[in-house]
Amino acid sequence: MAYCKGCQATITWVRTEGGRSMPVNFEKVPGGNIEVKDGVAIFVAPDPMVARLISHFATCPEELKANAALLGAKKAEEERRRRAQLSLFNFRQ
Numbered sequence: 001m002a003y004c005k006g007c008q009a010t011i012t013w014v015r016t017e018g019g020r021s022m023p024v025n026f027e028k029v030p031g032g033n034i035e036v037k038d039g040v041a042i043f044v045a046p047d048p049m050v051a052r053l054i055s056h057f058a059t060c061p062e063e064l065k066a067n068a069a070l071l072g073a074k075k076a077e078e079e080r081r082r083r084a085q086l087s088l089f090n091f092r093q
């Protein structure tokens, strides 16, 4: 058993087909999209009637916060580029 460093949730680690380790929530949830077969995690189509594992990244509040921050940074960068292009455009006129 392991715990998420970000939110302290109970997680387990699974190995994907690509051989990478991925944290999943300890408890299966309806609509989960990860099935472990022969020790390998496989992504399947989510079925609301079937409880399966789900990536902890999908539910971790800390991860969501980090993603939001990343998204914010990306938006800011896009805006910066847009403005840079605008000023370039104005300069050429």
Ligand SMILES: [Zn+2]
Binding pocket: 004, 005, 006, 007, 008, 009, 056, 060, 061, 062, 063
């Ligand atoms: Zn977490």
